[in-house]
Amino acid sequence: MWMKNEKKNILKLSLVIIxxxxxxxxxxxLQKKLAKENEENMFVKTEIPSSIPFFPDRTCNIEDFGAxxxxxxxVNTKSINDAVFDCAKNGGGKVIIPKGKWLxxxxxxxxxxxxxxxxxxxVSFSTNFSDYLPVVFSRFEGIELYNYSPLIYAKDCENVAIxxxxxxxxxGKAWWSWKREGLQDSGIKKLxxxxxxSLPTEERIFGNTDDALRPSFIQFVNCKKILLEDIKIKNGPxxxxxxxxxxxxxxxxxxxxxxxxxNTDGIAIDSSKNVLIEGCTINxxxxxxxxxxxxxxxxxxxxxxxxxxxxxxxRIIEGHSGVAIGSEMSGGVKNVLIExxxxxxxxxxxxxxxxxxRGGSVxxxxxxxxxxxxxxxxxxxxxxxxxxxxxxSNENLPTFRDIHFKNISCQKAGLAFFLRGLPERPIENxxxxxxxxxxxxxxxxxxxxxxxxxxxxxxxxxx
Numbered sequence: 268m269w270m271k272n273e274k275k276n277i278l279k280l281s282l283v284i285i286x287x288x289x290x291x292x293x294x295x296x297l298q299k300k301l302a303k304e305n306e307e308n309m310f311v312k313t314e315i316p317s318s319i320p321f322f323p324d325r326t327c328n329i330e331d332f333g334a335x336x337x338x339x340x341x342v343n344t345k346s347i348n349d350a351v352f353d354c355a356k357n358g359g360g361k362v363i364i365p366k367g368k369w370l371x372x373x374x375x376x377x378x379x380x381x382x383x384x385x386x387x388x389x390v391s392f393s394t395n396f397s398d399y400l401p402v403v404f405s406r407f408e409g410i411e412l413y414n415y416s417p418l419i420y421a422k423d424c425e426n427v428a429i430x431x432x433x434x435x436x437x438x439g440k441a442w443w444s445w446k447r448e449g450l451q452d453s454g455i456k457k458l459x460x461x462x463x464x465s466l467p468t469e470e471r472i473f474g475n476t477d478d479a480l481r482p483s484f485i486q487f488v489n490c491k492k493i494l495l496e497d498i499k500i501k502n503g504p505x506x507x508x509x510x511x512x513x514x515x516x517x518x519x520x521x522x523x524x525x526x527x528x529x530n531t532d533g534i535a536i537d538s539s540k541n542v543l544i545e546g547c548t549i550n551x552x553x554x555x556x557x558x559x560x561x562x563x564x565x566x567x568x569x570x571x572x573x574x575x576x577x578x579x580x581x582r583i584i585e586g587h588s589g590v591a592i593g594s595e596m597s598g599g600v601k602n603v604l605i606e607x608x609x610x611x612x613x614x615x616x617x618x619x620x621x622x623x624x625r626g627g628s629v630x631x632x633x634x635x636x637x638x639x640x641x642x643x644x645x646x647x648x649x650x651x652x653x654x655x656x657x658x659x660s661n662e663n664l665p666t667f668r669d670i671h672f673k674n675i676s677c678q679k680a681g682l683a684f685f686l687r688g689l690p691e692r693p694i695e696n697x698x699x700x701x702x703x704x705x706x707x708x709x710x711x712x713x714x715x716x717x718x719x720x721x722x723x724x725x726x727x728x729x730x
Contacts, residue, residue, distance in 0.1 A: 315577050316515035316541040320426040320492045322381045325360030327353060329369075336367030342393060344372035355380050359426065364388045364433060372398035376421035376429075384433025384498060392418045394441035399482060402474035406511050406537060408455075409562030409595030410462045411569070412471040417486035418503070421493075428494035429485065435500045437484050439528050442504035445479040446529040454478030462565040481530075483509040487516075495521050502528065506535040507551075512571060513539040520546040526585055528552035533586065535559060538571035538598050544578045555586030555613070558603065559595040560627060566597030567626050567663060573598070578605040585611060588618040589639070594653050596665070597627040605634040613639075616646040616677065619667060620653035623689065626663035632670040639677035639704075645685040646677050646704060649694055651714075652687055661691055668695035677704040683725045688714030699723060 327350045330336075334346035350362050351374070359379025366387035372395075376382060384390065393399075399415040404422065407414060418437055421427050429435075445451045457478060461471045473480050484503030487493050490513045500507055501524040508523070510516050516539060525531035533549035535557045536542055549555040560566060560573045573596075583589045589610040592600050610616060616639055619629055639646065651665055667688065677683075683706040688694035698719035709725045712718075 315543045315575055316492070316517055318492055318515055319517050320381070320428050320494045322379060322426065322428070323358050323360045325354065325358065326363055327351075327360060328363045328365065330365060334369060336365070336369055339370055342370050342372060342398070344374075344393075344398065347371050347374055351375065351377055351380055351382070364390060364431075373416040374419045375416075376419065376424060376427050378424045379426045381428040381430055381494075382419075384429075384431035384435070386432035388431070388433030389436060390433065391436045392438055394438050396441075396476060400474055402472060404468070404488060405482065405486065406561075407458060407473075407480050409537075409559060409597070410458055410565045411468040412458055412461075412473055412480070413469070414473045414480050415482040417483045417509070419485045420488075421486070421490050422488040423490070424487070425491045427487070427490055427492070428496070429498055430494065430496045432497055433499070435484075435498060437501070437503040439484075439502040439504045439525065439531065442481045443527075443529050445481055450476070450479040451481065454480040462563070465564070481505040483507070483535075485509065486511065487513045489513060491515055493517065495519070497521065499524070501525060503531055504528075505530050506532045506557075508534045509537060510539045510542070511537045514541045516542040518542070518544045518547060522548040524550050525552050526550045532557045536573050536576060537561075537595075538569070538573055540572070540574045540576075542573075542576045544576075545580055547581045548584065549581070549586065550584040551586040553586065554588040554591040554618070555583040556581070556589070557591045558600045559593065560598030560600055562595040562597055563625055566595060569598060571598045572627075573600045574602045576603045578603075579607050581608045583608065583610045583613065586613045588615040589613045590634070591615070591618045591620065592629050592632070593620040594622065594625070596621055596629060597625050597663075599627045599629070601628065601630045601632075603632045605637070607636045608638075610637065610639045610642075612641045612643075614643045615648050616642045616680070617648070617672070618645075619649045619670065621651050621665035621667075622653050623661075623665075624663050625665050628666035628668070630666065630669045633673070634671070634675070635673040637675045639675070640679070642677055642680040644680075645682045646675075646680045646706070647672060647683065647699070648685040649697065650685065650687045651689050651692065651694065664689060664692040666692065666695075667697070670694075670697045671700075672698070672702065673700045675702050677706070680704055680706040682706055682708045682711065684710040684712065686710075686712045686715045686718070690714055694718075
């Protein structure tokens, strides 16, 4: 009798185990299937941005407002801005900059305006710093302030664009010396002190050569439905295309040429969302594409992430980093897809960077299908101890998690992988799949958990 009961119990247990294994196998299969579907669809359920600008069928030619071409002594600031204002006042439309060379100070865009540069048009911006006064609201390296006007500036606008086959020349060499000669150092220290002491933004007033903080080239602040298409941009003072607190941004088929400049990042997305960067060519004096969201106490208090961003089919000729996330990322950076891009030369391929005290999180990042020629330092650098400071506080620690790289090749690099988290906040859930590279060294790694390396082929130099 005992034997019969025992056999029955063993049979029941076996059936339970078989059922559990089957259930587990089904769950694993479903999990893998869902993970693959999520990878394919997490960023592309809808086209980003969800809407693009639409403009009335109206044209305003800057020559009709007194602009004079091809005369270096004629500064057309008033004529161009009068054309923008008049066109906007009448419902908006296309402000035409015809073929020829035009000199101007800052251009202020309005809602429902498409600033259109005809093929052969070249707009050069004044090197007289006082032309960029009065000061306007802006952000300098992640901290709010009032500073020199960007060369092209839009604030609180909707339906705004810069299009056409023409060229914008910032003549940035006049501004670059401020960095190279250390003139802006005192201004940076002053701004950081103001932010740390919570001085109201309205009282952080700069815009002078003693403090010497350079403006961005093209800046949109708190704008919706932005389009940049086809234009050529060169020699900006500092960050080249810089949307702040903006949404529904389409940057398509533009070229940026700032290789000799300092801090001349190509495209810097700053606390903005629903962004598509597509078909662009960038030759930059700093990071080619940078995703940012504010710095330290100021960025934490504002707490606006950069999110829902697609970068695809772009070519990076040269840059400090091909793509950088941070180091100003106190508001967070999330939901990013970068795919089908080529990097010719850079110091770093993909550089995700932060430091103690900065807070914020970098998460839900997918980078795939990338061809790289030459990287001077690391292909993949994820660093939570960037520019190490004496700050040893455990308050406001940054977070890096759910970051994935797939189908990436590199012909030459110094180091393939550099992964450095914090002892008390390691990098979490990072994966590398189908990575091939030639590098002097393969890996340096500390404070990383739940990492996955699959189908990795790194050919290193033999000693």
